[in-house]
Amino acid sequence: MYRAEGQDEPLPNARQYKVRAKYIQTHSFAELVNFATSSDMGTQFPDQGPSIQALNIFLNHHAKSTDGLTAVGRKAFSIGPGAQRLDLGHGLYAMRGFYSSVRMATCRILVNVNVSYAAFFQDIPLENLMQKHGVENKYRLEKFLKKLKIRTTHLPEKRNKSGQIVPRVKTISAFANKFDGRQLVHPPKVKAHGAGPKDVEFWMDSTPQTSQGSKKGAKGKENEKAASGGRYISVYDFFVQTYNRRIKDPSLPVVNVGTIDNPSYLPAEVGIVMPGQPSKSKLDPDQTARMITAAVRRPYENAALIVNEGHQTVGLTQEGNPQLARFGIEVLKKLITVQGRVLKEPKIIYRKDQSVLPRTGSWNITEVKLHTPGIPVQKWSWLLISNSRKDTPTDTEMPDLMARFHRTLVASGVNIAPPIHGNRLVMQTPDKPELDNMFARASTALDLLFIVIASPGKHPVYNRIKALGDVKYGLPTICADGTKFSKQNGQDQYFRNVALKFNLKRGGINHKVDISDLDMDKTMIVGIDVTHPSPDSRSTAPSIAAMVASVDKHLGQWPAKLSIQSSARQEMVSSLGEMLKTRLRLWKTKGNHSAFPENIIVYRDGVSEGQYQMCTNQEMPQLREACKELYPAPDTKRGLPRFTFIVVGKRHHTRFYPTSSQNAEKNGNNKPGTVVDRGVTNAREWDFYLQAHAAIQGTARPAHYIVLLDEIFRAKYSKAPLPPDCKNVSDVLEKMTQQLCYVFARATKAVSYCPPAYYADIACERARCYLSDLFESSSAGSNVEGQGAGAREEDIKVHDKLKDTMFYM
Numbered sequence: 001m002y003r004a005e006g007q008d009e010p011l012p013n014a015r016q017y018k019v020r021a022k023y024i025q026t027h028s029f030a031e032l033v034n035f036a037t038s039s040d041m042g043t044q045f046p047d048q049g050p051s052i053q054a055l056n057i058f059l060n061h062h063a064k065s066t067d068g069l070t071a072v073g074r075k076a077f078s079i080g081p082g083a084q085r086l087d088l089g090h091g092l093y094a095m096r097g098f099y100s101s102v103r104m105a106t107c108r109i110l111v112n113v114n115v116s117y118a119a120f121f122q123d124i125p126l127e128n129l130m131q132k133h134g135v136e137n138k139y140r141l142e143k144f145l146k147k148l149k150i151r152t153t154h155l156p157e158k159r160n161k162s163g164q165i166v167p168r169v170k171t172i173s174a175f176a177n178k179f180d181g182r183q184l185v186h187p188p189k190v191k192a193h194g195a196g197p198k199d200v201e202f203w204m205d206s207t208p209q210t211s212q213g214s215k216k217g218a219k220g221k222e223n224e225k226a227a228s229g230g231r232y233i234s235v236y237d238f239f240v241q242t243y244n245r246r247i248k249d250p251s252l253p254v255v256n257v258g259t260i261d262n263p264s265y266l267p268a269e270v271g272i273v274m275p276g277q278p279s280k281s282k283l284d285p286d287q288t289a290r291m292i293t294a295a296v297r298r299p300y301e302n303a304a305l306i307v308n309e310g311h312q313t314v315g316l317t318q319e320g321n322p323q324l325a326r327f328g329i330e331v332l333k334k335l336i337t338v339q340g341r342v343l344k345e346p347k348i349i350y351r352k353d354q355s356v357l358p359r360t361g362s363w364n365i366t367e368v369k370l371h372t373p374g375i376p377v378q379k380w381s382w383l384l385i386s387n388s389r390k391d392t393p394t395d396t397e398m399p400d401l402m403a404r405f406h407r408t409l410v411a412s413g414v415n416i417a418p419p420i421h422g423n424r425l426v427m428q429t430p431d432k433p434e435l436d437n438m439f440a441r442a443s444t445a446l447d448l449l450f451i452v453i454a455s456p457g458k459h460p461v462y463n464r465i466k467a468l469g470d471v472k473y474g475l476p477t478i479c480a481d482g483t484k485f486s487k488q489n490g491q492d493q494y495f496r497n498v499a500l501k502f503n504l505k506r507g508g509i510n511h512k513v514d515i516s517d518l519d520m521d522k523t524m525i526v527g528i529d530v531t532h533p534s535p536d537s538r539s540t541a542p543s544i545a546a547m548v549a550s551v552d553k554h555l556g557q558w559p560a561k562l563s564i565q566s567s568a569r570q571e572m573v574s575s576l577g578e579m580l581k582t583r584l585r586l587w588k589t590k591g592n593h594s595a596f597p598e599n600i601i602v603y604r605d606g607v608s609e610g611q612y613q614m615c616t617n618q619e620m621p622q623l624r625e626a627c628k629e630l631y632p633a634p635d636t637k638r639g640l641p642r643f644t645f646i647v648v649g650k651r652h653h654t655r656f657y658p659t660s661s662q663n664a665e666k667n668g669n670n671k672p673g674t675v676v677d678r679g680v681t682n683a684r685e686w687d688f689y690l691q692a693h694a695a696i697q698g699t700a701r702p703a704h705y706i707v708l709l710d711e712i713f714r715a716k717y718s719k720a721p722l723p724p725d726c727k728n729v730s731d732v733l734e735k736m737t738q739q740l741c742y743v744f745a746r747a748t749k750a751v752s753y754c755p756p757a758y759y760a761d762i763a764c765e766r767a768r769c770y771l772s773d774l775f776e777s778s779s780a781g782s783n784v785e786g787q788g789a790g791a792r793e794e795d796i797k798v799h800d801k802l803k804d805t806m807f808y809m
Helices: 029-036 048-065 126-133 140-145 220-226 236-245 285-295 300-315 322-327 400-411 433-445 462-474 491-505 575-589 607-631 633-637 713-717 729-740 755-770
Strands: 068-073 075-078 085-089 092-105 110-119 149-150 170-172 200-205 230-234 271-273 382-385 421-426 448-453 478-479 523-531 542-548 560-564 599-605 642-649 673-675 687-691 703-708
Touching: 029 048, 029 110, 048 068, 048 092, 048 322, 075 110, 075 300, 092 285, 092 300, 110 285, 110 300, 110 523, 126 140, 126 271, 140 633, 200 236, 200 542, 382 400, 400 421, 400 491, 421 433, 433 462, 433 523, 448 462, 462 478, 462 755, 478 491, 523 575, 523 755, 542 575, 542 755, 560 575, 560 755, 599 607, 599 755, 607 642, 607 703, 642 729, 687 729, 703 729, 713 729
Parallel strands: 382 421, 382 448, 448 478, 523 599, 599 642
Antiparallel strands: 068 075, 075 092, 085 092, 092 110, 149 170, 149 271, 200 230, 523 542, 542 560, 642 703, 673 687, 687 703
16 A cells, blocks of 8 residues: 555555566676676676676665655755755756766776766745746746645644654646536536636535535546535635635735646745756756856866765765675776876868867968868848847948958858848747748749847847748858957957868868878768757657768768657667668769768767667668668678667766876866877777867866777778877777867868768758758747647758758758
């Protein structure tokens, strides 16, 4: 029988459950240790995964069973009186916690601990939470509060034998709705969705009450029929008559803590939010900025927090977690030290073979021109979008700004004529029909439309601009932030950064990096990613896959292909073979090659550790089959193409802290190009960590690269001599991956993970723009979960004019 937390005995009418415990297997951690420390690299241990999972469950139990702690996945947060909290606004606060996970490494088993931050509901009265979040949009507020646990206060306190108060906890399922309890003999009368307590009536039997209007033990239609007499009463009047309590603010929505078939109503005034509940809603820009402020700390501060606070919070001390001693587990209270090295930064090549040598991962382009100009821009104009005519830049400022901008474009090496005089469009809402009409006219007369959005930050109209330009009309668009565009300080640098997009959109190459360790004229590099619906998305929002691929040895152009997955939240790319065939055909046409590439290097983004086998067993066969259909028989007989498949991990918790100031940047991070391939990696696998970039703030997160298949590097360098600065095959791949991080064409700095995966991720984000009504339903105030049709392939089909370009940049 179910017994709630704090109760001594189950209630008389407690729900009964039948539980069957079935023996599956026994995990021998001695065998796991022997496997980890074995010098025989050929040794296999099939139970490695389940054993590590069992250890993670064991360690995570501490946070779930300890007062003052709450667990969110593998993260432990302190929710006691001394816990640090930062108000994020709208009823949320940020809390600091610690992630922990057991990891296998060469000759040892490690616990990965990292500082982590998350947004939590403020444990305040429910009415206050509603008011802080905003009650204007009832549907958005309902989605925000759905599944929130509250402690009710209208009934007398109940204590257990120890004198502790046993909270009466309810879960909010929805707001009162006119569709509630339609199958009941006396269904509730609800004036409107989210109505207040005076406008929500339920049937109250004439028999004695034990809860708000329900006959004791009564449920459903059968017991309703047995009711003798009764009447409808509003929630407001019920609380006046039963508890002598007048609801202070009857305008706040009544919450349903039952179900839609058998509702149970409570006014917001009688609920208090239970502590330690994480919010899954998407943070708005202000909340995101505050979260970043809370989370950003210098590396040495995070390292100290992990040792001094995190070690205890996640339960790695035998004093704080007695279960460790019972199982004979000891975790040392110190960070491990591993070997790393800093790779040499490559030369960046611009027009006329002018080269620039980066410094700490970045470089300046004021003295050079972009490597190869794209198709000339003969006719283009600008559009200024603002909320009012008072927004800056003003109509009178724009001609002078555009003249200066055009001079910078020409100086940067963009082949472009002076712009045609543009217009201002005042838009308070993103769905103004004039925008569509303007695109219809511009698409027949212009090569490109430059749009300055006066409002700071990402304006809601951005998504519509990209959908109209990329999908409907095939008109290239480039958007600029009006506040940065008109700001005098740093204006030239901002203009030059925007110039990079102009050249890319027209098929140009911004810069080159010499990657000479492979025959790049016969090598195509592919990036793959999948984006999934967020918690705020509608239930009909799909998962979308994106594939990008280089077209030639210059690695300057990476056209993208988008595809809707066959089912939502499916990570395996369902149309992978067809997507690759489109990239291979582009390799021959756009890249002017006489044959298909002999080598294909795949960087796969977005794959978790448990899905590596899916890549090997399901995605690789699709890629091979696609090649078999296109490649001529003599090539396939030679074993072409050769594949190397690499997973790119970004969302991990491994961090590296320099052991001396000589090896650190000014902000305390490791130097760009730091690579670690021992100590925290596994000799039975091929993986490495690479921090190619210079972190602007906070602690740098290296990318984790896992090689699942290699038919290229080992085969080539088993016969050929190793390149300079390389001692083994692993060094060759690490060097090439670091060089790729300097290829990213939209910036003059090395990026945090290699561009094939980065570009695929950006392409996925662009697809979300096309379907913003599905992916960002809460921001639009969607009123019914899952309302409307799902997405079709045509909705993300890029116009024929743009499909073979870098439209997504």
